[in-house]
Amino acid sequence: MAALVSLVIAEHDNQSLKVATLNAVAAALQCAPEVDILVAGSSTDGAAAAAAQIAGVRKVIQIDTPALADQLAEPLAAQILNLASSYSHILAPATANGKNVLPRVAAKLDVAQLSDIIKVVSPDTFERPIYAGNAIATVQSIDPIKVITVRTTGFDPVAAIGGSAAIEKQTAVESTSSSSFVGRELTKSDRPELTAAKIIVSGGRGLGSGEKYQELIAPLADKLGAALGASRAAVDAGYVPNDYQVGQTGKIVAPQLYIAVGISGAIQHLAGMKDSKVIVAINKDPEAPIFSVADYGLVADLNTAVPELIKALG
Structure with a gap:
């Protein structure tokens, strides 16, 4: 059996990491002893540096290009697919971004996605809520690469500091996507997210x-x-x-x-x-x-x- 190594897709705004990334890393560490983080975007030095400090992370892969500034699902999925063969598990928080990108990755890899997991039973067995949380399904996967979205409330976040992972800069692969970013309307608030x-x-x-x-x-x-x-x-x-x-x-x-x-x-x-x-x-x-x-x-x-x-x- 190939070595167990997890890849976490960082949730970030290019400058800083979102807390959901820490929950996903917690799940990834239960899947495999070694965890890498992918920080893909534009002008992401701040986010990559923060990812390198997360406890338990082995390596941060930084892919920095203006083409990923808006982290559209298609070009981001292309970067993940280029790295996928090196990993046994690929995880992202079950946020709007994670749920947009990972199904594309799973489809291209021809594997079944494991959605919204709340517990890692073993590297190939997971629990996830069904029927609006009124029942918990235990799901086992025999796919060579497990593509997983993590319900962040199911895992306590790992420490944001204490790690000293190496940052490895990689060149972006070309995406043949025909979609393009048009605009974004954001709600501005001084309140907590x-x-x-x-x-x-x-x-x-x-x-x-x-x-x-x-x-x-x-x-x-x-x-x-x-x-x-x-x-x-x-x-x-x-x-x-x-x-x-x-x-x-x-x-x-x-x-x-x-x-x-x-x-x-x-x-x-x-x-x-x-x-x-x-x-x-x-x-x-x-x-x-x-x-x-x-x-x-x-x-x-x-x-x-x-x-x-x-x-x-x-």
Whole structure:
């Protein structure tokens, strides 16, 4: 059997690494004793230097070219495929980027992708949630290269410092992709990033309007230094942008504290936040499913309870 070596596809913005990379490295170290990181982008010296300091990393492969500035899936997949034969496992966080790139890699390698894993049982056996997290499937793969996306909430991040990996610069391979980058609309916020926040305050359809969301949820988040989240119902109703959505079809989060206000607790929402360390729910319906996962539940009118909570926080 070939040596077990994992390759982690770094999640970054060219200048700095995203925390999700540390969770993916944690999973990779359970798959194989040696782990390399691919940092592919443009002007990525900062991100590559940060990757080299991650504990447990053997080598950082840096591919730097203007053609990868926007990290489009097709040219990035071409770089990964060029390296794939040297690795037993290829992993990326199960983020929008990871879920966009790795299926292309798996298809080109003619292997079955292992999606959203939450546990490494052995180098060829993994656990992943199905049915919105209501069941856990144990999946064994006999493919020569395992292509894996990692649910970041399933793995504690490795230390961001303490390593001293070598940085190996490589030339980009040509991509025959016919797609091109047109534009990007980003939501600017001074608040913590939703998937990396230690505290999240989420609002649901029970708020009744976007104005009420801003009136109640935003000030509470300000008091706690929290990120803002929302249920799919609140997003679909237009209360907040869709990048606030927590759930199976939104962002999977596991903060230290998750406060759900006016959220009934549909299965798809619970799938995205039930791994939170402490869950607080405020809802006037005592039968709301959210209370089944809450550590602390308050059956009350949110229009009264939330202002009182904000006041109590000073």
